[in-house]
């Protein structure tokens with residue numbers, strides 16, 4: 001499995017497919033190992049790199065539901081899931097994740113949010129609703145090149161994402177129904193769990 005992941009990572013770098021950075025992947029895989037999920041939801045499949053990596057450390061009976069809007073990437077992802085021999089554990093959905101999450105009605109023990117960066121705030125309440133009580137939401141790229149915590153706004157092109165990400169992080173801080181932790185690796189990670197006892 002490790003060899004295949006190295007190959008997929010190389011392909012991603014050569015073809016300019018954005019995938020999770022190495023140090024963030026380590027934290028992601030440790031988190032999956034801790035939670036021992038039976039069902040994972042991934043927003044942002046790309047070419048299956050993080051999906052295959054998560055399944056490699058999850059229990060054998062864990063399934064992955066993964067969504068992406070990009071047909072070409074999903075074609076490559078399907079091939080990679082096959083090569084990793086995990087196709088029978090994976091449900092690939094080609095859809096706008098913003099829409100899909102309003103339709104799903106099963107619970108997930110682990111949700112990896114790595115999709116449309118400007119939409120995390122609007123997506124979050126739906127994801128929280130889909131999360132099992134002891135589950136975890138793992139959000140990648142919340143620092144977005146370090147710009148989210150900078151006073152300065154970057155180029156116009158990124159402005160909406162930065163503004164929305166700042167609003168998202170503020171709403172997380174203010175949300176009393178969850179506990180959250182930011183980890184400063186990769187492009188910045190946010191880990192969220194439901195607050196299930198009275199002391200939160």
Ligand SMILES: C[S@@+](CC[C@H](N)C(=O)[O-])C[C@H]1O[C@@H](n2cnc3c(N)ncnc32)[C@H](O)[C@@H]1O
Pocket residue numbers: 018019020043044045046047048049050051067068069070073095096097098114115116
């Ligand atoms: C950073 S990549 C995912 C990387 C992958 N999780 C990994 O680490 O291997 C983000 C993906 O989100 C997808 N995406 C962007 N907007 C989307 C949307 N509205 N619905 C579903 N997927 C979306 C992009 O096509 C892209 O493949």
